[in-house]
Amino acid sequence: xxxxxxxxxxxxxxxxxxxxxxxxxxxxxxxxxxxxxxxxxxxxxxxxxxxxxxxxxxxxxxxxxxxxxxxxxxxxxxxxxxxxxxxxxxxxxxxxxxxxxxxxxxxxxxxxxxxxxxxxxxxxxxxxxxxxxxxxxxxxxxxxxxxxxxxxxxxxxxxxxxxxxxxxxxxxxxxxxxxxxxxxxxxxxxxxxxxxxxxxxxxxxxxxxxxxxxxxxxxxxxxxxxxxxxxxxxxxxxxxxxxxxxxxxxxxxxxxxxxxxxxxxxxxxxxxxxxxxxxxxxxxxxxxxxxxxxxxxxxxxxxxxxxxxxxxxxxx
Amino acid sequence: xxxxxxxxxxxxxxxxxxxxxxxxxxxxxxxxxxxxxxxxxxxxxxxxxxxxxxxxxxxxxxxxxxxxxxxxxxxxxxxxxxxxxxxxxxxxxxxxxxxxxxxxxxxxxxxxxxxxxxxxxxxxxxxxxxxxxxxxxxxxxxxxxxxxxxxxxxxxxxxxxxxxxxxxxxxxxxxxxxxxxxxxxxxxxxxxxxxxxxxxxxxxxxxxxxxxxxxxxxxxxxxxxxxxxxxxxxxxxxxxxxxxxxxxxxxxxxxxxxxxxxxxxxxxxxxxxxxxxxxxxxxxxxxxxxxxxxxxxxxxxxxxxxxxxxxxxxxx
Numbered sequence: 075x076x077x078x079x080x081x082x083x084x085x086x087x088x089x090x091x092x093x094x095x096x097x098x099x100x101x102x103x104x105x106x107x108x109x110x111x112x113x114x115x116x117x118x119x120x121x122x123x124x125x126x127x128x129x130x131x132x133x134x135x136x137x138x139x140x141x142x143x144x145x146x147x148x149x150x151x152x153x154x155x156x157x158x159x160x161x162x163x164x165x166x167x168x169x170x171x172x173x174x175x176x177x178x179x180x181x182x183x184x185x186x187x188x189x190x191x192x193x194x195x196x197x198x199x200x201x202x203x204x205x206x207x208x209x210x211x212x213x214x215x216x217x218x219x220x221x222x223x224x225x226x227x228x229x230x231x232x233x234x235x236x237x238x239x240x241x242x243x244x245x246x247x248x249x250x251x252x253x254x255x256x257x258x259x260x261x262x263x264x265x266x267x268x269x270x271x272x273x274x275x276x277x278x279x280x281x282x283x284x285x286x287x288x289x290x291x292x293x294x295x296x297x298x299x300x301x302x303x304x305x306x307x308x309x310x311x312x313x314x315x316x317x318x319x320x321x322x323x324x325x326x327x328x329x330x331x332x333x334x335x336x337x338x339x340x341x342x343x344x345x346x347x348x349x350x351x352x353x354x355x356x357x358x359x360x361x362x363x364x365x366x367x368x369x370x371x372x373x374x375x376x377x378x379x380x381x382x383x384x385x386x387x388x389x390x
Numbered sequence: 391x392x393x394x395x396x397x398x399x400x401x402x403x404x405x406x407x408x409x410x411x412x413x414x415x416x417x418x419x420x421x422x423x424x425x426x427x428x429x430x431x432x433x434x435x436x437x438x439x440x441x442x443x444x445x446x447x448x449x450x451x452x453x454x455x456x457x458x459x460x461x462x463x464x465x466x467x468x469x470x471x472x473x474x475x476x477x478x479x480x481x482x483x484x485x486x487x488x489x490x491x492x493x494x495x496x497x498x499x500x501x502x503x504x505x506x507x508x509x510x511x512x513x514x515x516x517x518x519x520x521x522x523x524x525x526x527x528x529x530x531x532x533x534x535x536x537x538x539x540x541x542x543x544x545x546x547x548x549x550x551x552x553x554x555x556x557x558x559x560x561x562x563x564x565x566x567x568x569x570x571x572x573x574x575x576x577x578x579x580x581x582x583x584x585x586x587x588x589x590x591x592x593x594x595x596x597x598x599x600x601x602x603x604x605x606x607x608x609x610x611x612x613x614x615x616x617x618x619x620x621x622x623x624x625x626x627x628x629x630x631x632x633x634x635x636x637x638x639x640x641x642x643x644x645x646x647x648x649x650x651x652x653x654x655x656x657x658x659x660x661x662x663x664x665x666x667x668x669x670x671x672x673x674x675x676x677x678x679x680x681x682x683x684x685x686x687x688x689x690x691x692x693x694x695x696x697x698x699x700x701x702x703x704x705x706x
Contacts, residue, residue, distance in 0.1 A: 198686050198689050199684055199685075199686065200684075201678070201684065222686060223686075223689070226689055227689070228702075229701075229702050230702055231701065231702045231703065231704045238704075240701060240702060247684075250618060250678065250679075251618070251684075251685070252568035252569075252571075252572060252615070252618055253568075253572070253685070253689070253690045253693060255568075256568060256569070256690075256693050257689070257690060257692055257693065259699070260692050260693070260696070260698075260699055260700070261699065261700065261701060261702055262699045262700075262701040262702075282673055283673075287647060290647075290648070290649075291617060291647070291648065294610075294613055294614050294617060294648050295614055295617070295618065297610055297614070298610045298611055298613070298614030298615070299568075299614070301607060301610060301611070302566060302567070302568055302611065331603060331606075331607070332606070332607065332610050333606075357598055357599075359699070362517070362566065363566075365697055365698045365699055366697050366698025366699065367698075368515055368516075368517065368563075368567075369515075369567070369569070369697040369698070370514050370515065370538060370539075370697070371693070371694045371695070371696065371697050373514050373539070373542055373543070373569070373573070374569045374572075374573060374693060374694050375694055376573055376576050377569060377572050377573065377576070377687070377690060377693055377694060378687045378690050378691055378693060378694045379687070380576070380687065381681055381682050381685040381686070381687050382576075382681045382682025382683075382685070383575075383576055383577065383578045383675070383681055383682065384576070384577065384578075385545075385547065385556060385577060385578040386544075386545050386546055386547045386556060386577055386578075387547065388547045
C-alpha cells in the first residue's frame with residue numbers, strides 16, 4: 075500500500091442566502107470534478123458547505139430548518155455523493171444536522187471513495203452567543219442554533235485509497251483550540267480535515283482585527299498544531315462576501331513540519347492540491363513528539379479540571 | 391499603574407566548555423546594561439545561561455557538578471544580581487539546580503527589580519534520553535541529568551514595574567507542548583518567558599531538519615501558543631557554535647496576536663526590546679479565547695488520562 079496520495083482543498087466562494095441548493099451543489103460537483111481531474115482521492119469542503127453561514131441572522135421556523143439536513147445523504151445532496159462515487163473520490167463536508175429527535179449540531183462527515191460515511195463529527199467549540207448582540211449588523215449565533223458536539227474528536231483509520239491514513243475532523247473554531255488537535259494527536263492522527271467560515275472582520279464586535287490579521291491567525295493555528303501533533307492538515311474556507319458579510323479565504327494544506335505546501339489565492343471557488351506523504355509524520359511522532367516518552371499528564375490536570383481562568387493572587 | 395513596560399530578550403552567543411564563569415557573567419552583565427540603557431525593566435536570558443549546554447556530553451563527578459548551582463543566588467552569580475538591582479531591572483534566567491538533598495533540575499527563576507526571586511520553575515518536558523545514543527557525536531542527555539519538574543507551571547502576579555503582569559515561565563522544549571501554555575493560560579498569563587538551547591541540526595539523529603527549519607519550528611510554536619492563550623511571549627536562545635555543536639538563534643518577542651514584534655538577527659550576544667502593552671491581551675482573553683465561555687473540558691479527558699498514543703483500529 076502506498077502511503078502517498080493526493081488530496082484537494084475545495085475552497086468555496088460565498089453562498090448567498092437566496093442561492094438555490096441546486097446552484098450550490100453544482101458548484102461543489104464542479105470543484106469535485108476539478109480535483110479528481112488533478113488526481114485527488116480526497117476533497118475537503120468547508121463548514122456548512124451546502125448553505126450560507128446562516129448563524130449570522132436571527133431565524134426560526136421553516137426559514138431556520140431549511141438550512142438543516144435531516145439525514146445524510148439525502149435527496150438534496152445525493153448528486154454530490156453519486157458523482158464522487160463515480161469518480162472514486164472521497165470527501166469531507168460540513169453541514170447543519172437536525173436529528174430525528176430534534177437536536178441540532180454543526181457537523182461534518184468523512185465519505186470514503188465507495189461513498190460510505192466512515193466518520194462523523196459534531197463541532198465542540200461553538201463560538202458566538204445564544205442571544206443576539208444588540209446593535210450588531212451581523213450576529214454570531216452558533217450557540218443559539220447548535221448543541222455542543224457530543225461525539226468527542228474521533229480519529230478513524232482509513233483504507234488503501236488514502237494510504238491507510240489515520241484521519242480526524244474539526245470544524246472552524248475548533249482549530250484555534252490546541253485541545254482539539256491534541257485529542258486527535260493522542261489517537262495518532264496523520265491528517266486533520268477542517269472546514270471553516272471565519273469572518274473577515276472582528277467577529278466579536280471589536281475593532282482591532284481585519285481580514286489580513288484574521289487570515290494570519292487561521293493559518294498560524296493550522297501550521298503550529300499540525301507541527302505539534304506531527305500531522306498533515308487541510309483547512310478549507312468558505313470565503314468572500316456573503317450578503318454583505320465578509321469571510322476570509324486562505325485555505326491551505328500543511329505538512330507535519332507546519333509548512334504550508336499549498337494555499338488558495340482567491341476568495342472564490344478554488345481547488346488546491348498536494349501529495350500527502352503520510353510517512354512524513356513518522357519523525358515527529360517517533361522523536362520530538364513521542365508522546366509516551368515526553369508528555370507529563372500529571373502536570374496538566376487543570377486542563378481537564380476546569381474551563382475558565384483562575385488568576386494568581388498578588389505577591390505581597 | 392501603567393500597563394505598558396519595556397522588556398528585552400538577551401540572546402546569548404555560544405558559551406564554550408572552557409569559558410570561565412567570570413567571562414560568561416561579564417557577558418550577561420553587559421547584556422543587562424545594554425537592555426537597561428534602552429529602558430528595559432525586564433531582561434530574559436536563555437536556559438542554562440551560566441554554562442555551556444552540558445547535556446550534550448557524558449559527564450559525572452566534579453565535572454558534572456561544576457555546571458550546577460547549589461543555591462540561587464550564590465557567589466558565582468551574585469554580580470549579575472547586584473548589577474540588576476542597582477539598575478532597577480529584573481530578569482528571567484535559566485540554570486542547572488542541585489538541591490541540598492541531591493536532586494537535579496533544569497530550572498529558571500524570575501527576579502524582580504528589587505532583586506527578589508518571585509517565582510521558580512523546573513522544566514517539565516525533558517527531551518533526549520537517559521542513555522547515550524550509540525555512535526552519536528553529540529548527545530541529548532537531559533533525561534539523564536535532570537529530574538522532571540515538580541512545581542507545575544506556576545503563574546505569578548507581578549508588581550508595578552512590570553505593569554502588574556501575570557507572568558509564567560517555561561524552559562526550551564516546554565514551548566513545543568501546548569499543554570505548558572494552556573496551564574499558564576488557565577491562570578490568565580499575560581507574559582510567558584522561555585529560554586532555550588535548541589540544536590541547529592536534527593537533535594534526534596535524523597537527517598530531515600536543518601537550522602532554518604528548526605528556527606521556523608521554534609518561532610511558530612511561540613507565535614501560535616501566544617495567540618491561542620492571548621499572551622505576550624519572550625523566547626530567548628543561547629545560539630551559535632558551542633564546541634562544534636550548533637544552536638539556533640531566532641530569539642523573539644511575540645504579541646498576543648501571535649505577531650513577532652522583535653527578533654534577533656545574529657547567533658551572538660544580542661539585545662532586542664519591545665514595549666509590552668499588557669492590555670493587548672484583553673480582547674483575546676475576553677472574546678475569542680474566553681475560556682469559561684468556550685472551552686469544553688469534558689471533551690478533553692484523554693489529555694490528562696494518558697501520556698501516549700492509542701491508534702484507532704481499522705475500519706472493516
